[in-house]
Amino acid sequence: MFDVVVRNGRLVDGTGNPWTHLDVAIKEGRIAAIGRLDKADATAVIDAQGQVVAPGFIDPHVHSDLLCLRPEVHKVKVMQGITTELFGQDGISVAPVSERTKPLWQHQLRSLDGDIGDWSWNSVEDYLNYLSISNLNGNAAYLVPHGAVRTLVMGFAGRTSTKAEAEEMRSLVENAMEQGAVGLSSGLIYPPNLYSDIEELTEICKGAAKYHGCFVVHIRNESNRMLEAVDEMIEVARRSGVRLHLSHFKVAGQANRRNYSIALKKLEDARAGGIEVTFDQYPYTAGSTVFHSILPPWMHDGGTNRMLENLRDPDVQSRIKKAWLEDDSYENWVRNCGWENIVITAVGSEANQSIEGLNLIQIAETRRQAPEDAAIDLLLEESANITMVTHWGVEEDIISAMQHPLQMVGSDSIFGGKPHPRLYGTYPRVLGHFTRELKALQLEDAIRRMTGAPAQLLRLQDRGLLREGYYADIVVFDPDKVADRATYERPLEASVGISHVLVNGEIVVLDGEYTGCTPGQVIYRRV
Structure with missing residues (x-):
């Protein structure tokens, strides 16, 4: 029976x-x-x-680290067939922390991961044990977040690490791997990860490679300097021996479209050279992340509280506005996509909920301000607890990457407010729009990219296939x-x-x- x-x-x-x-x-x-x-x-x-x-579909890029503990909220994932998710993304997640760094990360992550009140854990082991006794709709695996490790060693210092500090971070990564993490993550546009250099990244990746873990990374630039960013990660993988996986692969901005095929060729060449590299992709021409990522990197030195304090300074505001217009040295969403393509999806307060779903041009008009002034005021009013959608590309490029053999499907889904539609629609969209309607993929290959491929990335020996x-x-x-x-x-x-x-x-x-x-x-x- x-x-x-x-x-x-x-x-x-x-x-x-x-x-x-x-x-x-x-x-x-x-x-x-x-x-x-x-x-x-x-x-x-x-x-x-x-x-x-x-x-069951395996989602290799999510932000369900906290709201998985709210089954009635989190059920939108299993309703679209997702049975396993990979937490700990972008180097910014909920463990490991200390009593000193925990309040900083609770503040920093509120707009990305939600708010469930106080966290009862510090270590990765504590967090995973907490999940294991909780009511979860689906399965969960975890990546060691670079930023959480870095703050344990350096706080939110806006500088490169010393050799000793990098070695201490590597030790913490190894400890978290021993406690059950399946790999390491970083997001090189997010503080404090963005202050790291190739030496630090190589050192911490050695800690993951020692335990045969993967390195899942939001590269340093996905627009005008995307090719250099890809080269950096390939070099980290070459030096450290880690398996490399690029998050939400894309090239933002019309002027950068030519780099799509060049970047894919770089990944193919890395594979030919013996580096195990893959990437995930969501099936939309817009992305979503925290709104404060529109600020230049130097604004994040010291963490969110110092950022907000500095943001009140008129001279600092002038420097920011100048950077938005001219600076191409970082992931400048304002310069690359324009205010009209930046849409607010969720805010923390009731006072500003009416702007959810509006772009910055529309918001500025309702507030009778210039878009740059509205952006700064909103960050201050909401204590940076805001998420956004950025419209960056065209479907033709989505398809070219989707058909590449190194691609797998990932949602990068974020809860709250009026979220990016990928939260509810990623996997059915691939199966319906791209597979059935556009015939961009064969059905069996589409399913492989949702199941067997991410299972291979995570080295799952008994999931991802029907066996x-x-x-x-x-x-x-x-x-x-x-x-x-x-x-x-x-x-x-x-x-x-x-x-x-x-x-x-x-x-x-x-x-x-x-x-x-x-x-x-x-x-x-x-x-």
Whole structure:
């Protein structure tokens, strides 16, 4: 007697192989049998006639580190078939911290990861243990965040590290890997990571490489200096021996489009030279991050509180405005995309909630200010607790990267306010818009990029494929109907076409409805 049998579907196993007519039987959380199981007895039977049965989707770039603890909020992920997520992104996350650095990160991350009140953990081990006894919709793995490690050693100092400091950071990375992290992350446009140099990055990556972990990185520039930024990361991987994974691969700004193919060739050449490099991508022509990232790097020295203090200085404001107009040495969203393409998605206070969904030109008009003045005032009014969407590219470039063999799908989804539609729609959008409608991908290859490929990145030995003995993370969907419905104007619209989702053998989505089941597990690094 099996717990669940999924019958009559077209099984796509996550390897890229063509679909087959096979049933799947589940017992005690794992796939017990795959074959023609017409006569098998089970407590529950799912009839997948006319539908695809695939491994649960693995999202390699999310910001669910805190709100995964709110299942009724976090359910939007399993509703689109995501059964495993990779936390700890961009070098800015919730552990390791100390009693000194914890308040700094609680403030710094409020707009990105949400606010659940005080954190009861300090170490990575404490955090993962906390997750393991919590009610999770899906599974969670964790990256050691560079910024959290750096602040334990240097605070938010706006300078490069000494050799001794970098070695201490490496030791902390190794400690976190021993506690169960699967890799290391950094975001080189975010403080304090942005102050690091290639020597520091190489040293800390050696700590991840020692435990066969990956280095997942938001590169230093994704626009006019993107090629140099890619070169920097390839060199870090070459020196350290770490496996390299580039987050949300893109080239922002119309003037930089020519660099897309050049950057992809650099990754291919790195592979040919023996460096294991991959990248993820969300299927949209706009990104989303914290609003204070529009400020030049020198504004972040000392952390958020000092940034806000400095922002009140009229002379500093003048320097910022000049940088927005002229400085191309950093990821200058204002210069590269324009105020009209920067949209506020979430603010912390009720007083400014009416601006959610408006771009900075529209906001400036309502406030009777210049856009640059409105931006500075909003940062002060909200204590920098703001997120934004930036419109940066064209779909043609999205497709060219999507079809590359090193690509995998990742949402980079952020909760709150009027979020980027990728929170609700990433995976159905790939399956519907890009696979069924545009035929940019074959269905089996699209699923590989959501399952087997990220499982390989994370070295998951029993997830990401439909195999006997593997954990029963499974999604069932209608390939003719699956589609995203969320838009920039209406970003909270649920996707359609995902009928059933199982996590560790338990049904979390049944006939398109969330069951309230919370069987998610923490995935620790394998020794």
